[in-house]
Amino acid sequence: MAFAFDEMKGTNGHVRPAYAGLDQWLHDLPPDVLDRRRREAELLFRRIGITFAVYGEAESTERLIPFDVLPRILALAEWNTLRAGLEQRVKAINLYIKDIYGRREVLRAGIVPEDLVFQNPVFRPEMNGMSVPHDVYVHIAGIDIVRVDADTFYVLEDNVRTPSGVSYMLENREIMMRLFPELFARHRVAPVENYPDELLATLKSVAPPSASSDPTVVLLTPGIYNSAYYEHSFLADKLGVELVEGRDVVVRGQHAYMRTTEGLKRIDVIYRRVDDDFLDPLAFRPDSALGIPGLMTVYQAGNLTLANAVGTGIADDKAVYSYMPEIVKFYLAQEPILKNVPTWRCREAEHLAYVLDNLEQLVVKEVHGSGGYGMMVGPKSDRATIEAFRAKLKSRPENFIAQPTLALSTCPTFVEEGIAPRHVDLRPFVLTGRDRTRIVPGGLTRVALKNGSLVVNSSQGGGTKDTWVLDA
Amino acid sequence: MLSRTADNLYWLARYVERAEYLARILEASMRLTALPLAYVGSTNEWETAVATAGCRKSFFARYNEASEENVTEYLAFSIENPSSIRNCIEIARQNARAVRTALTIETWETINGAWIELRRFGNGPSSREEFLRFLHWVQETSLRFDGSAYRTMLRNDAYWFSRLGLYIERADNTARILDVKYHMLLPAGEPVGGPLDYYQWAAILRTVSALTAYHWVYRENLKPWLIADLLILNEQMPRSLASCYANLVRFCDLIAAAYGRQGHAQRKARAIRTRLQNSRMDEIFQAGLHEFITEFIADNNALGAAVNSQYLM
Known part of the structure; x- marks a missing residue:
């Protein structure tokens, strides 16, 4: 594996300009301050109740996500490029989804293979020929970005169903400002605290035409046992909207209502954090207790906006991912600003042959996997694991893609042995409304805390960092 | 909400x-x-x-x-x-x-x-x-x-509903302790356990954190009928049934005013409060303390059910 680019010290050990202030501050810092602050941060997170649940762990169902006290810093110029690339990509994704459930020009032009859409379990025939308010499908996108050198950012994954993590972006900043006022005094950091306002503006802008001028927005959560429940309640609070569960909502005629202490109240926009499958037991999984019977009829009648729309999964599937550069070109007639990680589609015979020959060097991912599950990192896997994946690949090649093992960039991170480089990624959040696209500068930086590890997922021992965009 | x-x-x-x-x-x-x-x-x-x-x-x-x-x-x-x-x-x-x-x-x-x-x-x-x-x-x-x-x-419905929960529970608790110990709180003149009961009475008061309050209100030694009076009818005493209902009526009315509508819960709370206000301790003893309390507990539960069906479902 290639030598990783360090965002603080580059490849030559010289501190890069954006990190000069942090470097100096670390230099001036009395020993053990970081350790004390780290403990304080943990206490704060625990007290505020910022926890997440790990599925499959009966013992401690609520855990803290580890927080690293050293910020990850992007220079404004770097961010501006990212920003333009993100906007472009999400714009294309929205056009693509509208097309798939509409005229299907992308299929007729042979850009994306048909079976990839129609055989895909996340394709929703219910959406065929239906228009959604203001043609926005993906109102909230979390695009995972990795970096391999000073100039190259790759999109690793598009998350356009119910991306999570934005509460950490916001809370990380709050806690950093509480713990390190001195460090902030030395920098001018672009704020992220306006995210909830931007989100609310986005959601209100896409209300259905039948809504009043002050539409009612709610946030739909699966409930307190969901791993992201903290985030749901946090966002509802910041947005100033009701946090509803399926049982709080009823469908009467062509409208959806919530049960309130003053009777039923009409709902116009649902920011839903419940997957498609569970949204409406009459339309999708009949065993869903989280959903709202009849919701899809209201949606199809055009009296409701779901954010994100139903069926957006056909755009963030890992198999579709590899076609994204062509999708951007097809709809926007522009070169993609953000690159894709080179990807082998195992569904194609030549690609599969290459992958099988080079398993030890590659990262193999299940097309429908997420959260770091169902993947194999070749250089980090033992013989048996590799052989197990080889067998899986041979029997269901269309279920997999493969990518080179990237030397993800590293950031200085405060770990057991002191300050050491650890691999990071970045998830900026892109908001698309009727009027415009909104992106707060930065995003959620996830960091693989284990030495050498490339897996940043919180369910697999990853942590988070505050992410700064520095004003020059 | x-x-x-x-x-x-x-x-x-x-x-x-x-x-x-x-x-x-x-x-x-x-x-x-x-x-x-x-x-x-x-x-x-x-x-x-x-x-x-x-x-x-x-x-x-x-x-x-x-x-x-x-x-x-x-x-x-x-x-x-x-x-x-x-x-x-x-x-x-x-x-x-x-x-x-x-x-x-x-x-x-x-x-x-x-x-x-x-x-x-x-x-x-x-x-x-x-x-x-x-x-x-x-x-x-x-x-x-x-x-x-x-x-x-904020003083809005969120606060008022939490207060309703608090006072319904508190009224239930006070009524329960009276119910269990009612035989020790028989009216004046009835032969009771004598000095033995003193500590039992003190324990009741302690359970509802009213031992000091008792002395301030009555300026007397512990007398069972006064203890009953304190816990049932005295509105000054925060855990008394009367005080709980003064609060319950108030919070029910605040909700009704905010929503511009009243219902069964308001009427029920008012009826129970009126009954407490019109009661005298000697009459309660005459009709039977145990019966009085049993009926109160049922009434209090009925208020809970009314709040539930009017607002919480």
Whole structure:
């Protein structure tokens, strides 16, 4: 594996300009301050109740996500490029989804293979020929970005169903400002605290035409046992909207209502954090207790906006991912600003042959996997694991893609042995409304805390960092 | 507001109040069992504690004997007892977590902090000293919860529903302790246990934190009919039935005014309050204290049901 680019010290050990202030501050810092602050941060997170649940762990169902006290810093110029690339990509994704459930020009032009859409379990025939308010499908996108050198950012994954993590972006900043006022005094950091306002503006802008001028927005959560429940309640609070569960909502005629202490109240926009499958037991999984019977009829009648729309999964599937550069070109007639990680589609015979020959060097991912599950990192896997994946690949090649093992960039991170480089990624959040696209500068930086590890997922021992965009 | 949110707030307050009440019962029982038998008679205080907590049936389904060990375990720490202090805090916190957005940081941190702290006490105390500390801690948690709600919550329906939960629970608790001990609170002139009962009476007052209040109000030695008067009809006494209902009527009316509509809950609360206001202690004794209290508990439950069907479903 290639030598990783360090965002603080580059490849030559010289501190890069954006990190000069942090470097100096670390230099001036009395020993053990970081350790004390780290403990304080943990206490704060625990007290505020910022926890997440790990599925499959009966013992401690609520855990803290580890927080690293050293910020990850992007220079404004770097961010501006990212920003333009993100906007472009999400714009294309929205056009693509509208097309798939509409005229299907992308299929007729042979850009994306048909079976990839129609055989895909996340394709929703219910959406065929239906228009959604203001043609926005993906109102909230979390695009995972990795970096391999000073100039190259790759999109690793598009998350356009119910991306999570934005509460950490916001809370990380709050806690950093509480713990390190001195460090902030030395920098001018672009704020992220306006995210909830931007989100609310986005959601209100896409209300259905039948809504009043002050539409009612709610946030739909699966409930307190969901791993992201903290985030749901946090966002509802910041947005100033009701946090509803399926049982709080009823469908009467062509409208959806919530049960309130003053009777039923009409709902116009649902920011839903419940997957498609569970949204409406009459339309999708009949065993869903989280959903709202009849919701899809209201949606199809055009009296409701779901954010994100139903069926957006056909755009963030890992198999579709590899076609994204062509999708951007097809709809926007522009070169993609953000690159894709080179990807082998195992569904194609030549690609599969290459992958099988080079398993030890590659990262193999299940097309429908997420959260770091169902993947194999070749250089980090033992013989048996590799052989197990080889067998899986041979029997269901269309279920997999493969990518080179990237030397993800590293950031200085405060770990057991002191300050050491650890691999990071970045998830900026892109908001698309009727009027415009909104992106707060930065995003959620996830960091693989284990030495050498490339897996940043919180369910697999990853942590988070505050992410700064520095004003020059 | 969402009916479910109101429901969570209502039960959050009820469970915190119940946890405090249980802690008070247990503390009063510990004091009584520390006295020589000649002072308190040969009653089993632990059995009385179980009865006062209203779980005699479920307790004896599990244990043969109401020993100190069994009762403290069951009322304070048992996972099987749905209303043990542990479960009260657990359920209160579940309710709080479901309505994070309707709570202030201060109230949330109080209840979440208590829930975290609860683990420190593990499955039971290692000594009586530690147990007493635990009981005090529970009472402090309730005070902090109440105080933080009082000081930080907006005066809107969220606050009012949590108050409804608190006062319905409190009225129920006070009525229950009266019900269990009513035979000791017979009217003047009736022969009762004499000096033996003094400590039992003091224990009742202690359970509702009214021992000092009693002396301020009546400036007399402990007299059972005055104790009953204090706990039932005296509106100055925060845990009396009359005071609970003064508050319940007030909060029901505030909700009705805000929503521009009133219903069964308002009428029920007012009717119960009127009845308390029109009662005199000697008449209550004549008609039977036990009967009076039994009827009150049923009425109080009916108010709970009315609030539930009018707002929380």
